[in-house]
Amino acid sequence: xxxxxxxxxxxxxxxxxxxxxxxxxxxxxxxxxxAELEKMRELDQANRVMPDEVPKEEFERRWKTQKEQDALNQxxxxxxxxxxxxxxxxxxxxxxxxxxxxxxxxxPPDVMTRYHPMLEGAMRDGDxxxxxxxxxxDRVRMNAGRPQLYGSQLRFVDxxxxxxxxxxxIDDEVNVxxxxxxxxxxxxxxxxxxxxxxxxxxxxxxAPAKTTAAPAAGASAALPDAKEK
Numbered sequence: 001x002x003x004x005x006x007x008x009x010x011x012x013x014x015x016x017x018x019x020x021x022x023x024x025x026x027x028x029x030x031x032x033x034x035a036e037l038e039k040m041r042e043l044d045q046a047n048r049v050m051p052d053e054v055p056k057e058e059f060e061r062r063w064k065t066q067k068e069q070d071a072l073n074q075x076x077x078x079x080x081x082x083x084x085x086x087x088x089x090x091x092x093x094x095x096x097x098x099x100x101x102x103x104x105x106x107x108p109p110d111v112m113t114r115y116h117p118m119l120e121g122a123m124r125d126g127d128x129x130x131x132x133x134x135x136x137x138d139r140v141r142m143n144a145g146r147p148q149l150y151g152s153q154l155r156f157v158d159x160x161x162x163x164x165x166x167x168x169x170i171d172d173e174v175n176v177x178x179x180x181x182x183x184x185x186x187x188x189x190x191x192x193x194x195x196x197x198x199x200x201x202x203x204x205x206x207a208p209a210k211t212t213a214a215p216a217a218g219a220s221a222a223l224p225d226a227k228e229k
Contacts (some may be wrong), residue, residue, distance in 0.1 A: 030092035031043055031084035037092060040073050041099030044106065051156075051163065073103045074111065086118050088127035101132045109143035134183040138168075147171035150180050151188045154195060165195055173202050 029039070047066035051059050077100055080087065087100040104115045116137070123133040123227050138148035142155075153168040170176050185191070189199040 027158065030087060030096060033080050033084065033087070034092050034096045036076075037080070037096035038086055040076065041095060041102060043069050044073055044102045066213070069105070070106050074107050076210040081118075086122045086127065088122060088125075088131075090127055097128060098132065101128060101136065105136055105139060109140075110203060112136070112140050112143065130183040131185055132167045134180070142168045149176070150183060150185060151176050151191065154184075154192070154197075166196060167192065167197070167199070174204050179199065 046069065047062040049059060049062060053059075054062070081100075084091070087097050087098045092100075100118070104112060104119070107115075119128060119133055119136055121132060122128045134150040135152045138150050138152045141148050142153045147169045149171055151167060151170050154164045154165045155168055157166055158164075180186065180188060180191075189201070192199045
């Protein structure tokens with residue numbers, strides 16, 4: 001861990017400084033960075049595996065290599081953003097734009113938080129996919145210890161001596177599938193099934209029916225459209 005802490009820290013500072021700068025826009029589409037971003041996407045995914053997919057020693061080796069590459073990607077992305085702003089789908093294409101998203105998604109929490117307004121604006125302008133922003137927003141919330149909105153984030157926990165996956169807690173969970181649909185995501189049950197989990201939506205609690213006392217003898221009942229005071 002000590003061997004990778006320093007480059008990750010330096011990359012975080014570089015990202016924070018570059019994101020804070022006002023981009024100097026390039027006249028060339030994507031500033032000539034499209035191919036480089038697409039290659040960075042490949043590097044972002046090169047060594048990402050689940051702990052149960054490879055032996056422990058190989059997982060630790062690949063994870064260490066990936067963290068070092070992540071730090072390099074984060075630093076370089078900050079430099080690119082300082083030149084062209086956020087790599088938009090309309091300028092850079094889907095693959096290059098998604099590369100930028102993945103790199104930020106795998107950044108330290110403080111860097112993710114700093115990018116959040118930029119990505120939210122790009123999402124509203126149609127320059128990143130709603131699905132991508134939903135995952136990003138959930139991770140920012142989880143990093144801050146807050147409930148997620150779309151149910152995209154899971155975590156490993158120790159249960160009876162075993163590491164198992166579970167959903168991070170969800171805000172207003174009864175409406176999670178409605179929010180997912182609005183962002184172009186499928187039902188949560190289908191999503192978590194990909195990780196070998198079963199999900200049952202919480203039951204909607206019905207409010208108890210109100211009872212109205214019968215009017216006393218000689219009293220007149222309120223008209224159906226009368227408003228209660």
